[in-house]
Amino acid sequence: xxxxxxxxxxxxxxxxxxxxxxxxxxxxxxxxxxxxxxxxxxxxxxxxxxxxxxxxxxxxxxxxxxxxxxxxxxxxxxxxxxxxxxxxxxxxxxxxxxxxxxxxxxxxxxxxxxxxxxxxxxxxxxxxxxxxxxxxxxxxxxxxxxx
Numbered sequence: 001x002x003x004x005x006x007x008x009x010x011x012x013x014x015x016x017x018x019x020x021x022x023x024x025x026x027x028x029x030x031x032x033x034x035x036x037x038x039x040x041x042x043x044x045x046x047x048x049x050x051x052x053x054x055x056x057x058x059x060x061x062x063x064x065x066x067x068x069x070x071x072x073x074x075x076x077x078x079x080x081x082x083x084x085x086x087x088x089x090x091x092x093x094x095x096x097x098x099x100x101x102x103x104x105x106x107x108x109x110x111x112x113x114x115x116x117x118x119x120x121x122x123x124x125x126x127x128x129x130x131x132x133x134x135x136x137x138x139x140x141x142x143x144x145x146x147x
Contacts, residue, residue, distance in 0.1 A: 005033040005040055005048055012052035022092060023051035056085040056096035059122040064147055066121055067098075074114040076100035078131070080144035087143075095125035099144045102130045 009019050009030075016034070020027035025048065032038035033048075040048075060067065060081060071079045083097035084090040098118065102111070111128050118126040134141050 003034050003036065004045060005030065008045075008049055008052045009034070012054070014052060019048060019051060023048050025051075051092065053092065054123060055092065056090045056094050056122075056124045057081075057088065059124045060085060060096060060147065063122055067118060068147060070117060070121060071100055071114065074110055074117075075103035075106045076114065076130075077103075079147040081147055082140050082144040086145050095127050096122065098126055098128045098147075099131055099140060100128060102132060106130075 009016065012019070014022070016030045017027050019025075020030045023030075025044070029038065030048070033040045033044075054062065068079050071077065078101040080099040081097065082099055084094045085096050090096075096118075098115075100114075111130060115126050115128040118128065129140065131141060
């Protein structure tokens with residue numbers, strides 16, 4: 001029988017220490033759950049499962065080319081990231097902020113559909129902005145980095 005805590009930790013590519021840090025659960029407790037010395041409740045398993053999800057920058061790194069391809073399917077190019085993921089300060093509750101250049105005639109519903117599909121692709125919440133309405137020198141334009 002596969003231990004669910006070990007399985008989710010291994011699938012996420014995390015060490016016990018990293019899972020403990022992300023979840024706020026002491027590392028010896030994570031080890032005890034994995035070894036079967038301690039029973040894991042459904043609530044605790046969900047807490048550990050949430051902590052094992054990728055951070056936005058990790059999800060982006062894993063699927064970067066897929067995201068750029070998806071953006072192209074929607075008529076977007078010059079895909080960039082800004083915000084906490086670009087700064088390296090993202091956390092479990094962070095979303096991924098994406099800045100794109102849109103083709104003429106690409107409307108708000110297309111932006112929303114791309115954001116939803118990008119969220120599904122990456123497994124993290126994605127917010128999408130287009131650069132067309134930003135003034136030169138805007139902080140987002142200044143801090144956004146190429147995906």
